[in-house]
Amino acid sequence: MKKQDLPQDESNLKSANMTEVLYVTDENNNYTTANSIGWDVKKAALDESLALINERIEEAKQDVANNIASPIVYFMELNKMDLQVLASYAGMWQWRVKRHAKPKVFKTLSESVLKKYADAFGISVDELKNFNGK
Numbered sequence: 001m002k003k004q005d006l007p008q009d010e011s012n013l014k015s016a017n018m019t020e021v022l023y024v025t026d027e028n029n030n031y032t033t034a035n036s037i038g039w040d041v042k043k044a045a046l047d048e049s050l051a052l053i054n055e056r057i058e059e060a061k062q063d064v065a066n067n068i069a070s071p072i073v074y075f076m077e078l079n080k081m082d083l084q085v086l087a088s089y090a091g092m093w094q095w096r097v098k099r100h101a102k103p104k105v106f107k108t109l110s111e112s113v114l115k116k117y118a119d120a121f122g123i124s125v126d127e128l129k130n131f132n133g134k
Contacts, residue, residue, distance in 0.1 A: 065133030070106030075121040089120035
């Protein structure tokens with residue numbers, strides 16, 4: 001993309017007083033960088049992605065409320081983590097985290113295991129234990 005063609009469309013970046021650095025070509029066709037405050041196409045794609053993420057968060061919240069999943073699933077979605085990432089943050093095997101996502105198993109977890117999850121989510125153990133999806 002030519003430097004003069006770089007989009008400067010309104011986006012969330014502008015409201016946060018931020019810009020995005022992109023590679024462009026100058027008048028001599030040499031690569032250089034330039035700042036952009038947004039691009040409508042990219043904004044639309046990001047908005048759609050965020051809508052999908054919010055749907056997954058709400059679904060996880062309902063699953064906790066309906067006793068289908070443990071609070072671990074909700075906070076994992078809320079923090080945009082997957083099983084592998086959460087397992088890494090908590091220092092556990094993925095199969096253990098998957099097992100702890102079951103409400104029956106979650107209720108039997110020790111304080112030390114709950115603390116690992118709470119630390120990974122940046123919340124207290126009480127918040128994790130007492131989250132009921134409502």
